[in-house]
Amino acid sequence: MPEPSSLEHLSGQCRLDVFKRGRDRYEKxxxxxxTGIYHEIIxxxxxxxxxxxxxxxxxxxxxxxxxxxxxxxxxxIGNDWIYYSTGGYTGVFETTGEYYxxxxxxxxxxxxGGRPFxxxxxxxxxxxxxxxxxxxxxxxxxxxxxxxxxxRRILASSPEALAAKSGLLRRITGGPVSVLPPxxxxxxxxxxxxxxxxxxxxxxxxxxxxxxxxxxxxxRDTIEANIGRLADFFGDDLTNFNAAFLGDHDAxxxxxxxxxxxxxxACAGLRLDSSSIRGGNVFMFGSVSSLMKHKQVFFxxxxxxxxxxxxxxxxxxxxxxxxxxxxxxxSAHEVAAAFERMQQINQACPNVEMTANFVTGQxxxxxxYEALLSLVRNSLNSAKxxxxxxxSPLQFDSPSRARLFDFYRLKRLSRLPLFMYTIQRL
Ligand code: SF4
Numbered sequence: 001m002p003e004p005s006s007l008e009h010l011s012g013q014c015r016l017d018v019f020k021r022g023r024d025r026y027e028k029x030x031x032x033x034x035t036g037i038y039h040e041i042i043x044x045x046x047x048x049x050x051x052x053x054x055x056x057x058x059x060x061x062x063x064x065x066x067x068x069x070x071x072x073x074x075x076x077i078g079n080d081w082i083y084y085s086t087g088g089y090t091g092v093f094e095t096t097g098e099y100y101x102x103x104x105x106x107x108x109x110x111x112x113g114g115r116p117f118x119x120x121x122x123x124x125x126x127x128x129x130x131x132x133x134x135x136x137x138x139x140x141x142x143x144x145x146x147x148x149x150x151x152r153r154i155l156a157s158s159p160e161a162l163a164a165k166s167g168l169l170r171r172i173t174g175g176p177v178s179v180l181p182p183x184x185x186x187x188x189x190x191x192x193x194x195x196x197x198x199x200x201x202x203x204x205x206x207x208x209x210x211x212x213x214x215x216x217x218x219x220r221d222t223i224e225a226n227i228g229r230l231a232d233f234f235g236d237d238l239t240n241f242n243a244a245f246l247g248d249h250d251a252x253x254x255x256x257x258x259x260x261x262x263x264x265x266a267c268a269g270l271r272l273d274s275s276s277i278r279g280g281n282v283f284m285f286g287s288v289s290s291l292m293k294h295k296q297v298f299f300x301x302x303x304x305x306x307x308x309x310x311x312x313x314x315x316x317x318x319x320x321x322x323x324x325x326x327x328x329x330x331s332a333h334e335v336a337a338a339f340e341r342m343q344q345i346n347q348a349c350p351n352v353e354m355t356a357n358f359v360t361g362q363x364x365x366x367x368x369y370e371a372l373l374s375l376v377r378n379s380l381n382s383a384k385x386x387x388x389x390x391x392s393p394l395q396f397d398s399p400s401r402a403r404l405f406d407f408y409r410l411k412r413l414s415r416l417p418l419f420m421y422t423i424q425r426l
Pocket of ligand 1: 200201202203204205206207209210249287314
């Protein structure tokens with residue numbers, strides 16, 4: 001990797017720093033901290049960060065009209081802008097497990113947050129950041145060659161080029177990635193989406209993120225070919241990714257050998273365990289059926305991999321009437337048995353974390369919350385630090401602090417870490 005260098009006093013009194021080194025591991029901090037290697041332009045009105053392909057990844061306004069000096073915009077590889085806010089520092093960490101609240105520009109099950117995308121400063125910067133980059137880099141051809149080569153890549157990555165590139169990602173993944181596992185918060189949702197299957201088993205009535213595919217595993221050759229396409233897609237910036245999301249909605253339902261082989265292929269082809277960010281990770285979703293069909297020997301094998309594995313299971317409810325209301329074709333007994341199995345795996349496999357989702361909503365019967373507490377409190381004899389429980393609001397796009405009342409009560413009583421889950425896409 002080239003050494004960091006900088007060029008000051010570009011046209012318009014700007015500064016360009018290339019190959020800046022951020023942290024080499026993800027850490028949860030209550031102030032803005034950057035991870036990985038990136039390029040930075042500081043213009044009069046904004047700080048612009050670019051990845052190693054020269055593509056914009058972060059923006060923060062410098063003017064008085066910017067909502068907060070410690071807040072910023074992040075562009076995802078799916079080409080969405082996400083606004084990271086402090087949420088006024090009140091309860092964000094307790095609620096989400098993170099210090100910053102991602103405000104999303106599309107309807108989702110969010111439960112907090114304001115309306116940063118309606119502020120003029122945010123709208124203007126999203127619309128016109130490329131003009132700042134163009135103005136700053138107008139004379140860079142005269143500069144040292146490493147810097148001028150970075151500048152050329154930045155100028156080639158216009159908003160139109162970035163939109164087209166996100167279309168290419170959707171072609172590789174076979175469609176939009178409609179939801180990421182909540183555990184991907186540990187890597188700031190920076191995951192390479194590698195599908196090893198399509199569809200899910202249950203097609204629950206309440207679910208807003210499912211697709212129409214029946215569950216279908218992909219074959220090894222397709223997975224290997226997609227790893228190659230993804231490595232090309234991420235290009236020089238591959239080194240800034242230490243995590244893959246094995247999609248899509250129930251990768252755990254694939255055969256054990258396919259899952260293990262896909263992870264090994266991803267580690268090698270996407271260099272998950274040798275990126276510039278330490279500690280490789282794999283995330284996936286599973287279901288009650290897929291969890292229960294695997295033997296312990298499979299989870300032991302996952303635990304021996306040189307990376308951390310997070311598996312998120314959609315349990316939704318341990319209350320039969322609620323499961324019926326959700327049109328989830330499971331019995332409360334099956335959900336309770338799956339929960340117990342998850343606790344066994346969490347205890348036996350240090351590198352594997354099983355986490356679970358449950359729904360929340362004022363319209364749900366009281367029995368739902370009683371059944372939830374019987375699992376996350378009564379069935380455990382001590383508090384655990386592993387095996388997060390995520391609560392997912394049933395209502396989309398109606399943030400309400402009042403809704404958090406139930407959450408805080410459950411969090412206080414739970415013997416497992418308990419957070420709210422905001423559905424994020426790629
Ligand atoms: S909740 Fe999971 S299993 Fe049910 S329809 Fe949605 S993706 Fe499929």
